[in-house]
Amino acid sequence: MAASGHLRIGELSRRTEVSRELLRAWERRYGLLRPTRSEGGFRLYSPEDERRIKLMQAHLERGLSAAEAARLALAEDAEAASVDTAPPLQRGARDLRAALDALDESAAHAAIDRLLAEVSVASVLREVILPYLRALGERWAGGEVTVGQEHFASNVLRGRLLGLARGWDQGVGPRALLACPPRELHDLGLIVFGLALRGRGWRITFLGADTPLDTLAATAGSLQPDAVVLTASTPEGFASNRDAIRRLARTVPLWIAGGGATSETAQEAGAQLLDADPLGAADRLAARAPHPADARLSHRRGPLLRPP
Amino acid sequence: MAASGHLRIGELSRRTEVSRELLRAWERRYGLLRPTRSEGGFRLYSPEDERRIKLMQAHLERGLSAAEAARLALAEDAEAASVDTAPPLQRGARDLRAALDALDESAAHAAIDRLLAEVSVASVLREVILPYLRALGERWAGGEVTVGQEHFASNVLRGRLLGLARGWDQGVGPRALLACPPRELHDLGLIVFGLALRGRGWRITFLGADTPLDTLAATAGSLQPDAVVLTASTPEGFASNRDAIRRLARTVPLWIAGGGATSETAQEAGAQLLDADPLGAADRLAARAPHPADARLSHRRGPLLRPP
Amino acid sequence: MAASGHLRIGELSRRTEVSRELLRAWERRYGLLRPTRSEGGFRLYSPEDERRIKLMQAHLERGLSAAEAARLALAEDAEAASVDTAPPLQRGARDLRAALDALDESAAHAAIDRLLAEVSVASVLREVILPYLRALGERWAGGEVTVGQEHFASNVLRGRLLGLARGWDQGVGPRALLACPPRELHDLGLIVFGLALRGRGWRITFLGADTPLDTLAATAGSLQPDAVVLTASTPEGFASNRDAIRRLARTVPLWIAGGGATSETAQEAGAQLLDADPLGAADRLAARAPHPADARLSHRRGPLLRPP
């Protein structure tokens, strides 16, 4: 915080070779600088201010007008933050959220690109994407976020997650068939679950949101997956399809997960229970261990799961 | 959006060597330029305006009348502005090469990011990275490219490929141990091979360039991989370590690949031959089929490979 | 308590070349000094007081106001007094070492990801990566670690460091061109150095290991960097290229660093000396201050460094 100290206008002028008057003019006219003030009213400039001046100068050098140079310097500074000492994951999460809230798709992609360069996919999912989705849900419930923002964010993230998912059906591992029951439209958690399972060596076949259960049964019949996983965000997602799910569970190794998956639902449906959290669910399925609350059903495990 | 900034008429005139008056005339007469205006009424030209002027000048150079030149420039610009019709892979390859040649790391990353957003990792490797590396080798041999450019490009690509490789040791597939023999420094092909093999479900352990063969043997002893793969860019890489490689081949399932791997080398070393091309080599190893030219050794296949 | 001798104001004034009046003013106005009192009421200053004065003077030197300088001096002093190695860092370092020793890449990535979730890049480099690399060298020398382990760890870390490096060529700061001389293969320290310099606002162009000096000269000619930095792990790296390095130093602002950089080597080569430690070297270059041992060459500083 107090790492490098704030400068007064004289020293800043000396360092940047910009006159004091001009520094004040740039602040007044373009808002380029945002000094705090000393108790007596002196301007105190941060290192960020100094960086913005450097940017401004670079643009002026290129022949831009002062107004244009300042506009660019401010814009770049907002996105660049090239010298940022925050932990990368925290910084990435902050940048992503700001970009999505502002409906700025390219900034969102930039934030994700940088995150993926700096940390592993699993960490991005666990520390950034999932917390963001959870917070989004809460903010939506609290009316802090518009439906438009929610749709925008969902679509951007869906695109990226599916990009990461490319080729997740290839290889030699066990195969999982993933879907949401009819009327369930929240598939982001399901994609995250698929990615996590993929990271554990599984092959994924993804049917996505709002999948009729007869279609799911037919697909499972022809694919012969090692697990079929249904996720729903509310218990109704499972409850309103109880009979079909129960039938399905008799013919395929069926697991349920997501916010709507409870041990009662699982028992009623004759399915095995995974965690509500996609990453925990992936761990559990990879270990072939049903949720503890689902213990009564564990005898089904053996017959249902073929070895890879 | 605000990426590059708008120019006023003076700077545009300076850059294009077209007088201010003429710029205004071209705007009035032909609608060649479409500047926005500042609050006070100054013209603000976009980079597209600058591009149209360049086109216009080229046509004038060829002897066309101003009216005709402007008409063409506008038409071409409209075309260029519409989606770049080149296939993504071609365009990406072109952009990547231009960026790396110019030592412009950010542009190179941007090109790769765009590619990965549009096509699969396998396609990028096959259609962009590998052709680039091959062409780099040829251009280097022909003196068209400096060692500096080659080093720069290698390091940028190495970073990206190792980024894609993150987590390639996870899962349940067969395990491969990858290395280059002593003094062999070209590990990019080996990383590409590892990525391709990973795409086929294998787990990868990567030791990289310039690996002493005794440590490779020891590591293989403790890891018990399903395959050990050595790559070298020249036959000497294998030849100068013939005896050590031969000893190694007696205790581990050894395969050789890369530009230096020939059927003679393989036979001498007692190793199995993979293709020179990393992707072909990965296909072949995943199928556990040695190169046809290596048929004389095929009897070794069975005993050497443990089932996954 | 009084172990190390307390000073009275006269002696402290003499040592620090700060007038008595000013010392009292700093105490009164900023609380910078906290002298105890003799029985008769004389101020008795501790060595900590003296250290704070030195810090204060350094900040004043940099152009900070007295109030700001005092604030920083007090803050830094408090920080230095607090325990430095926070638990997450210790645990991360331990996990990373265990994972890399076991050739467990995923565990290594997980450890690094955990660190990057909580701690800045700079801290990870200083407290984890560099200590690990140093220990690795020592353990390798002592035969406690195999070359295989060393290769594996290097490649994992190289991938991560290059991931953190993405975009390090962007911005408006001074530009540095980084390379190792021919036959020098240890580029990890050079990458860490680049990251540290990046953290201080520089732009980096990275050529990496084993770079021929003529291509380095050519690249420097076209890039016109503000500094060219060569690192080698042993003095031979520089010694065996002495003449070429000397020629290079005549045309570019050349600095040498790394375990092989000594004041003799620097003098012979006509280059300026940076610290062996990458972070110290980055600090020094960012401050444009040649190594004390390099004082005899300091007259070269002016002409060699173009203003950024």
Place this chain on the structure above:
DNA sequence: ATAGGTTTTGTCAAGCTTTTGTACAT
């Protein structure tokens, strides 16, 4: 191409306040 008017941008000045090193009386 020129004339006559406007906008943009860097600089300056006047009058007053804050900060900071030093001096002095007690």
Place this chain on the structure above:
DNA sequence: ATGTACAAAAGCTTGACAAAACCTAT
């Protein structure tokens, strides 16, 4: 040693100004 005083240096705001750059219209 303490507390107060003081003055130089550095800063603040407001307002104005002029050169450079640009506009339209002829």
